[in-house]
Amino acid sequence: MKRTIYTVQATLTILLFFAIAPTANAQLLKKLGKVAERAAERTIEKRVDQETSEKTDQALDSILEPGSGRSSKKNPVPQGDNPPIENDDSQISSGNTSGNSSLPNSTGNQNINIYSKFDFVPGDTPIFVDDFSNEFIGDFPSRWNSNGSGELVTLTEHPNKWLKLLPGYNTAYIPDVTNLPEEFTLEFDVLATGLDKKTSSQSYIGIVISDNNTFKKGANFGKVEYSFCQFIGRGVVVENNIASKRVIRNDVSADIRNIVNQKHHVSVAVNKERFRLWINESKYIDVPRLLPANVQMQGIKFILRGTDTEKESVLIGNIKIAEGGVDLRRQLLADGKISTNGILFDSGSANIQPQSMGIIRQIYQVLQQDSSIQLKIVGHTDADGDDNKNMQLSQNRAESVKSALTSIYNVSSNRLTTEGKGETEPVSDNNTADGKTQNRRVEFIKL
Template structure:
């Protein structure tokens, strides 16, 4: 009997422990069950969301591109970050050290879908050209003659593009200042960005800053507006906006924006300043629209670029096709009042009739006029600069006029019998074909009321 009592003294605690463990285990399993149930719910939600998105894309594709099968468009590949050892530009050979970059030209060959995506793009460039720079007259390896800096930088070639680019250098208090005339009250700024070596390790503080300043040298100034475009890839940083009025900050804000894919795929930046109002687009999307950030009056005369926190030699940033133009006039009213408008804001890929999608702001305004006045008929006239063969330019100008007509018909559903096209090639210049600014003025499209 004593032996049984001693055994029970050992067995009872173990039994109680076992029962307790069973209870704890049961609670644990119950929690696991709830977590599994929630995980299953999330999986179902994600699957439903994915399938819904795919179906929505198919419907949108069928609307924007009649006859398409609704397949999703693949993402553009990230740029190739391998440097080029040797690239020939204009008959001269440049070495790796001269800054040649093996980066695809992602702006080439804009398709119908991309054009359709830009159908609500409402940026309209100024109509009086103040400055244009594509570095076509500059030697690769040199700092461009129409710019100033307190550091360095050079013009480089890109082996898959006919364009040249200015490579900007990152550093403390370093500025790149184009020789733009004093900025007026209302104007627009456009340029393209190219990157190399930007990846998941790029700093969250790596930015390209666009400055409008009252200082024409290498200081921020007492009055300025700054827009900082982020290059970070591991997080969506947002666009930082800041100003000073008489050395006093009035606005400092970070506007939510995920630009990671855009930064890797040659984004087009558009800025419109209308007195105190500042707007900024990245490709077709407007991210900034601040009504009173610019100091009143014609105070901010100078455009500057500044880069910060990029790794030297690894992360490289380039810009080209910088265009500054006065105005941003409402072309709709001008067409209705004058019966004719001419614009160099409709852009094409070099040597082709492929419309660059950022041109859709102007084409959209033409559509709005034709929608308002159903009796209006237009002649669309294309013009080129004098580069290349005269007969080829004549043909190209007609093709470009036809491309504009096709955009109005296919994207905005304007009846084709309301539109007539003509090409004049290089025969009717309005600018000097011996310099980039004049060539840019000559590459234009006219709309004439019939």
Template sequence: MTFPKNAQSILVFGILLLFLTPNIYAQTKRLKRPSSRVGIYSVDQFVRESFDIYDKVYKYDGYAEAGTPLDDEDIDVLEDALNDLEGLSDSAPNILGDVDKGNAFKKAKATLQMNKAQKALKYSIKTTKELLTNQRERDKKDDDSDETTSKDDNSEDTNSTGRDTDGKTEDTKEDSNISDNLEVYSKYDFVPGDKLLFFDDFAKDFIGDFPSKWNTNASGEVVKIGDKGKWFELKTGYGVYYVPDVEDLPEDYTIEFDILTKGIGQQTSSTARLHVILSDNNKFNDGTAHYANVSLPLGQYGAFSIRAKNYFNRGGGAVNTDIKADLRKAILNQPHIAISVTEKRYRLWVNETKYIDIPRFIEVENVLKYLKFHLNNLKDNEEHLYISNLKVAEGGVDLRRKLLSEGKISTNGILFDSGSANIQPQSLGIVRQISQVLMQDETIRLNIVGHTDADGADEANLKLSKARAAAVKDALVNIYKIAPDRLETDGKGESMPIGDNSTSDGKAQNRRVEFIKI
């Protein structure tokens, strides 16, 4: 049996301490590892890996109870282990989908063992965080610091599954792999376009149908995944393309979408990739005379590169690059992908990190008018990739000049969790630009006004719009240190629509925030 690298480190350290420190027991009653397999590969692997790491953390718990101090090397090992634990925990919802493939007996057995494994993970994550927190508190005391431990370090993991949805507890949000700590995104500089060209969350499509606003030369279907809503499953295959109804891309535009995976793991091929293609046609190929292709790696057993390749005037292109990146954890954790094209410049972000910034990737302007997706080398019916919330918008260059010159901007690029005032971290590029305007001219004061779509009751939407405006103010004050007396807030609910609330595009336009100079 082989263990992940970090688990091996914990094992080695645990064995050393076992010989040096006899008769040590943790306070918590030890969980018993399941003695038999279920017969569903992903479930058996998840259970085995969960208890492998649990056993090591359990030993650390005992050493801590005995008063054995942790040194710097121990801290490093535990921090690495925490990353593995949270990544493993976040893969649980994907694995649960495999349970339905078995018969009634296997389903019952798999559910029981998954519950045990998740209980082991919950204990391991909580215990690891507490061990790290205790050490950090000692370090802070040595430095005469009076700061308290962050709430995030002390929170107990519940069911971390990626992006937050309504009804989840604060603990769940704090332990989400997608960071809810907005300060991580404080330097995120992606700014979405301000003129919506295309949006699809598949809200109007029926489960099992191919989405109405896309085309393909193969197949695919809209699926509903738990409380995460509707997603479009792309099928893997040679020469298979998915083309959304996006035509005549402008010179400056942005593309955003979310990815969800299931069954991706150590056995996934190193050649498994999602290709995002800008093309000169809407046919089922990369392009005729011009295209720009960036592919994201999906494999998990190594850190595989992002690839960027362009092709212009039938004679090749100047760029054919492998860009070093470790996207393994992100791929398992519902990443948000953002792309900005500004004339010839091409930039790409995965969550808060910018991985590509090529100044002349688009060698010939105004010829790449179409967007395409291609997925290859996943195992059919075993490994799955879904896409949702595809948004294409014109602009995305600089809102600062518009605010200074016109005294007002309206943007639907600041996104919130559904029915909530929690800002999605990837939206901070716009908030950052607003902060730069306020820092440049300290005489400027702003009124922040929130708007919603028409879903839900009028009174609830009015309250939500006010809360969202207040959340944007809080981000400006707490992250970018803008004086609170320079900002006022208001909310208009659904009372001032600018789009058709019967369509997903119109709803996306109506969910917006305005910044108005006072």
């Protein structure tokens, strides 16, 4: 009751004040209006300053290059072809540290329908295949070179072993490959940990195709880098040198923040001068003349820059370099048969990995072009495991390819037959990783 009385008294007092003092009331309202106006102005100024600062950073990021003199407090960017790498040990197990990973798995149960328009076709003659399976955790992989450091690690939620890239100015990671053919493909998986809204706009992983496989900046190279930045979509940078002169340098807009924050698959196709790059099922780069004409490319280099050593790590794995990657459709029509190890399955399983859909799509296009064609799909495995299980596995894998053609591309099942041959017809040595890769293949034979 007392509170009600006080409220009524206060209300009457305010009304009486405005009733007997209209001049004071007007002055008070005027002052209040000015205060509100100044507060609004300050808010607008603060927001404009913030947005201007962000736009300025973006502009500087797009025009400044490594070695231009601009540096980050966390991570200065040096001159040279290979900028620094920084990372962190959290959520990773190695020979010297232990821990658990909480990284999400982006591809484990991904529906292959998403890849139905994927047009990457991997090479069919392996040059270099490395999943680090024969290496020791904590070591640097034996078939690679670096002018910095690195180590093999495992992660709880992701199988196999991963090369963890460690910091160092002008650091490069170079697989033992030379004399690259004119047409080849490169594939690998990437995991990044510790990314957040503070991840630098200068954090990039890069792939360099160079006229040397050393740590020197090549007179001729093509380079593509894509960003790990999370507070803004930085996209992809494409650059080259031809006869020691830069011809191309461009920032390609793309918002890949959600993609790089999860495990993702990178595919590269080099066809003479042409360079194409896919991340998962999407193509981001297709430059007709990125690489120089009539110059022998000698090496592939992985580089990293701009990540925070305190909290971020970048890891690569499942690397495959193969000669070829050309149009399989013409080969099938001309020869009546093709054999490919580019259709990948989960280990010990008939589940098709989504990045295999480029080849299956080309098979569909052949069947679509000529409705009279019928095909036999033959599955093959390597020699690991039980012979009888491998025979059944090869049959199941052939059936999975048939199912993809019928369910995704609506090919009549009457035009397709399947067969499994297990490990009975090897085409290479089952004692090496490269040989096993060649033996794990699928054949398509015109009937």
